[in-house]
Amino acid sequence: MFDVLVKYLREKGSLTNDEIEQFRASSITRRFRKRQYLLQEGDICHYNSFVAKGCMRMYRVGDNGAEHMLRFAIETWWMADYESYNSGNSSKNNIDALEDTDLIMIKKNDFDALVNAIPNFRIFKEKLETRSYDASQNRILSNISDTAEKRYENFIQKYPDIYNRVPLHMIASYLGLTRETLSRIRKQYAKTDK
Amino acid sequence: MFDVLVKYLREKGSLTNDEIEQFRASSITRRFRKRQYLLQEGDICHYNSFVAKGCMRMYRVGDNGAEHMLRFAIETWWMADYESYNSGNSSKNNIDALEDTDLIMIKKNDFDALVNAIPNFRIFKEKLETRSYDASQNRILSNISDTAEKRYENFIQKYPDIYNRVPLHMIASYLGLTRETLSRIRKQYAKTDK
DNA sequence: CGATTCTTTGAAAACAGTCAATCTGTGTGG
DNA sequence: CCACACAGATTGACTGTTTTCAAAGAATCG
Numbered sequence: 001m002f003d004v005l006v007k008y009l010r011e012k013g014s015l016t017n018d019e020i021e022q023f024r025a026s027s028i029t030r031r032f033r034k035r036q037y038l039l040q041e042g043d044i045c046h047y048n049s050f051v052a053k054g055c056m057r058m059y060r061v062g063d064n065g066a067e068h069m070l071r072f073a074i075e076t077w078w079m080a081d082y083e084s085y086n087s088g089n090s091s092k093n094n095i096d097a098l099e100d101t102d103l104i105m106i107k108k109n110d111f112d113a114l115v116n117a118i119p120n121f122r123i124f125k126e127k128l129e130t131r132s133y134d135a136s137q138n139r140i141l142s143n144i145s146d147t148a149e150k151r152y153e154n155f156i157q158k159y160p161d162i163y164n165r166v167p168l169h170m171i172a173s174y175l176g177l178t179r180e181t182l183s184r185i186r187k188q189y190a191k192t193d194k
Numbered sequence: 195m196f197d198v199l200v201k202y203l204r205e206k207g208s209l210t211n212d213e214i215e216q217f218r219a220s221s222i223t224r225r226f227r228k229r230q231y232l233l234q235e236g237d238i239c240h241y242n243s244f245v246a247k248g249c250m251r252m253y254r255v256g257d258n259g260a261e262h263m264l265r266f267a268i269e270t271w272w273m274a275d276y277e278s279y280n281s282g283n284s285s286k287n288n289i290d291a292l293e294d295t296d297l298i299m300i301k302k303n304d305f306d307a308l309v310n311a312i313p314n315f316r317i318f319k320e321k322l323e324t325r326s327y328d329a330s331q332n333r334i335l336s337n338i339s340d341t342a343e344k345r346y347e348n349f350i351q352k353y354p355d356i357y358n359r360v361p362l363h364m365i366a367s368y369l370g371l372t373r374e375t376l377s378r379i380r381k382q383y384a385k386t387d388k
Numbered sequence: 389c390g391a392t393t394c395t396t397t398g399a400a401a402a403c404a405g406t407c408a409a410t411c412t413g414t415g416t417g418g
Numbered sequence: 419c420c421a422c423a424c425a426g427a428t429t430g431a432c433t434g435t436t437t438t439c440a441a442a443g444a445a446t447c448g
Contacts, residue, residue, distance in 0.1 A: 060335055060339070062339055066339070068335060068338055068339040069338075070331065070334070070335060082324075082327065082328075082331075083328050083331065086324050086328075087324075129323070129327075130276075130280050130281075132327070133276065133323075133326070133327055133330065134276075134277050134280075136327065136330040136331065136334065137264065137276075137277065137330065139334055140264070140330065140333055140334060140337065141254055141262060141264060143334065143337040143338065143370055144262055144263075144337065144367065144368070144369070144370035145254070145256050145260070145262040145370070147435090148435080148436080167393080167394060167395090168394075168395065169393095169394070169395080173338065174338070175338070176337055176338035176339070177436080177437095178436075178437060178438080179394085179395075179396090180395090180396080180397085180436085180437075180438085180439095181435085181436055181437070183395060183396055183397085184396085184397085184436090187396085187397095341403090342403085342404080361425080361426060361427090362426075362427065363425095363426070363427080371404075371405090372404075372405055372406080373426085373427075373428090374404085374405075374406080374407095374427090374428080374429085375403090375404055375405070377427060377428055377429085378404090378428085378429085381428085381429095
C-alpha cells in the first residue's frame with residue numbers, strides 16, 4: 001500500500017529514498033470499508049491522509065439534514081478537514097469512504113516535521129496548497145457565473161475519473177443542485193453532445 | 195501611508211522595528227484613483243498589495259460581458275490575483291479601485307525574501323493563507339447550500355464594512371445573483387428583520 | 389430473491405433571470 | 419449655480435429555470 005506514496009513522492013515531489021523513509025517512519029496505513037467514517041462532525045481532524053486506493057468524500061450536513069459535498073478524493077489525493085486540522089478546533093464536517101479505501105495517515109505534528117526536515121517536500125506541499133486554492137477560486141467563479149449545465153460540463157471534463165465512480169446525487173450536491181435537476185440536465189446534455 | 199502597514203505588522207504579525215524596516219525597503223507605495231486599474235486581464239500579477247486606505251475589487255469578465263466579483267479588499271487586506279502571482283502566467287481577471295486607494299506594493303521575489311528572512315512573518319503569512327482558504331471553503335459551502343437570502347444575510351453580517359461601501363450590484367454579483375434579484379431579496383429582508 | 393440505494397419522470401409551485409422603464413443621488417461642465 | 423449626464427437602485431410584467439413532492443424504474447449488494 002505504501003508503494004503508491006513512494007512512487008508519488010519520488011515522481012511528483014522529487015524526494016530521495018532516504019527522505020521517503022522518513023515518511024514511512026511517521027505514517028500509519030489504514031484500510032477503510034465503504035461507508036466507514038474517517039471523521040465525524042465534532043471530531044478534531046488530527047491526520048492528513050493520502051489516498052493510496054479508493055475514494056472518499058467530505059460533506060457538511062445542513063439543518064434540514066441534507067448532505068452538501070465539499071470535496072472528493074481519489075488515488076494520490078490528500079484528504080483532511082483542513083479547517084479543523086489547522087486550527088485544532090472540532091470539525092463541522094464528515095469524511096467517509098465511498099469505496100473500500102486505503103489511506104496513509106500522518107499526524108499534523110509529524111507532517112509539519114517532514115515539511116521542515118525536507119526542503120523539497122516543503123516546496124511540493126506549497127505547490128499543492130496553491131493548486132488547491134486555485135481550484136477553490138475556480139469553483140467559486142463557476143458557482144457564481146455558470147449555468148447549471150455549464151457547471152456540470154466543467155465537472156465531468158475536469159474530474160472525469162470522479163464523475164464515473166461517484167453517485168450522481170453527490171455530484172449534484174457538489175454542484176449545488178438537486179439530484180432531480182442534475183438528472184434532467186444530464187438528459188438534455190446527452191442529446192446536444194453526441 | 196506606510197504607518198498603516200507598520201501598525202499592522204507590529205500588532206498582527208508581531209514583527210520588530212528592524213523587521214518592519216525591511217518591509218519599507220522592499221516595497222513601494224502607490225495611490226490609485228477610483229476606477230483605476232491595478233491589473234488588467236492579460237497582465238501578469240507581479241505584486242502583492244496591501245491596502246492602506248480605500249477599497250479594491252477583483253473580477254472576471256464573462257463571455258457575455260458580465261462582471262463576476264471574485265473578491266473585495268479594504269484597509270489592511272492584501273490584494274493580488276494569486277493564480278497569476280504564483281504561476282507567473284497572465285491573469286484572466288481585473289483588479290481596480292472602487293475608491294481612491296493607497297497601496298503598499300511588494301514584488302513577489304521581495305515578498306518571498308521577507309518570508310524567508312523573517313520567521314515570524316512566515317508564520318503570519320501562513321496564518322493568512324489558512325484563513326483565506328477557510329473563507330473560500332465557507333463561500334463554496336454557502337454557494338451550494340444556502341438560499342439567496344441566506345447568502346445575502348451571511349454576507350452583510352460577515353462583511354458589514356464592505357457591504358456599506360460597495361455598490362449593491364457588485365455584491366449581487368459576488369453572491370451569484372442579478373442586481374434585480376438582490377434588490378428584491380433585500381426588500382423582503384428589510385420587512386422580516388427590520 | 390429482497391432490501392437498499394440510486395436514478396428517472398411528471399406535475400405543480402417557488403424562485404431567479406430578463407427586459408424595459410423609472411427614480412435617485414452625484415458630480416461635472418457650461 | 420444650474421442642467422445634464424451618469425452610475426446605481428428599484429419596480430413591474432413576463433419568461434425560464436430549479437425545486438419540491440410523489441411515484442416508479444434500475445442497479446447493486448448481501
